[in-house]
Amino acid sequence: MKTSKLLLAVLVLAASVRAEKSSVFPPGVKPVGPYSPGILAGDSLYVAGQGAQKADGTFPETPEAQLRQCLENVRTVVEAAGLTMDHVVYAQVYVKDPHAFDAVDHAWSAYFSKNGPARSMIGVGALPQNTPVEVNAVAVRKLSDKRPVSVAGGLSAGVPAAVFGGERLYISDCRGENTADALARMGQVLQGAHLDFANMVFVNPYLTDKVSYEEMNRDYATHFEFGNTPARATIQVASLPAGAHIEFTGVAVSKLSKRRAVRPKNMEPSPTASPCVFAGGVFYCSAKSGFIPGPNSGIYASTVEEQVRQTMRNLLDGLEEAGLNFSNVVAANVYLDDVADFPKMNGIYKLFFDATPPARTTVQQYPAGERKPNAKGQWPTLEQISLVAVKE
16 A cells, blocks of 8 residues: 555656646647647746748748748747747747848837847748748746846847846847957846856857857957856858847856856867856757767768767767756757758657657758868768757
8 A cells, every 4th residue: 555655656746747848739730840839848938930831831921921920820839838928038030031130120029019028130041941030939937037138229129138037037139240349248238137247058159251250269268267158059140130240149047056067078178168057957058060079070970860960969968967868858959051951850850859859940040051071071060959958
């Protein structure tokens, strides 16, 4: 009898743990890959990238209508989770046509005339299903956890400089012509939230071809403690709004006691990016590629399938160092060299997740590059993947 009661207690406890991470699947929504439209985990909802498709599979004709359709598709997921659009604290907008930035921005401001989320917006080379615009989002379960941060000189109306979602701060675009200007803006936003660069847990530097990776890293490294930097996904993009050459967006945690960088033993400390960083119970992992670490390091796989396998292996190193695995992952961003590789990437990616895959956004962030090995036999990067996980 005691054994039965103990077993029942264990089963109830296990069920309650599983309930901490649940998939949100609105009726009629059919993802085009191995991902969940939304994942509820802890105090947050993670919404996968939503394109501009209407119910009949067609796209609205104008950029304004396309953006509104994306947001309505986001709303479908948010409301299926029992929340409202007021609960959204952060969103990323991906725009294929750089001439549409102003129209998209105008439509955004009209949609979020008040109580809008922090927002990042970039121009990309292509998107799955040829959608012209895509939007993903993060929402909080409790409206009382949402607190905007206002800083002078921000973006358009309806876009706060940053928004607190509980203990995490989501920062809108910090743009500039150069790295120093963009980082200075991020510093202003952090100061407005009574935080500092040391509070950052994840950063997206988005660069056009006007800013070199080396230049960005040189300035970026001066703002962080060596070996204790935020996790990072550095992405070269096709274009940025308002003629900017670089922008930063990301997530900070309100208390440094809640922040902990994690580095697998096979990786050296870095002046620019930690492999993964905890923000309380949320775990942010830097974008990884098919790079093989070691004395003869580089990318040696010539196909996207082989590179994805190595990428997932590299991501697993960071997860396991924190006592996690792929079942803890709630959101992912996949960056493809060519969106034509979307089906091939999906075929390998799905092997690493169970029946509840994370929410996911996939973009081709830049025009596809030439595919051939260099003199050392190293191939170009065909994909990168960053992850967000939760510790149950």
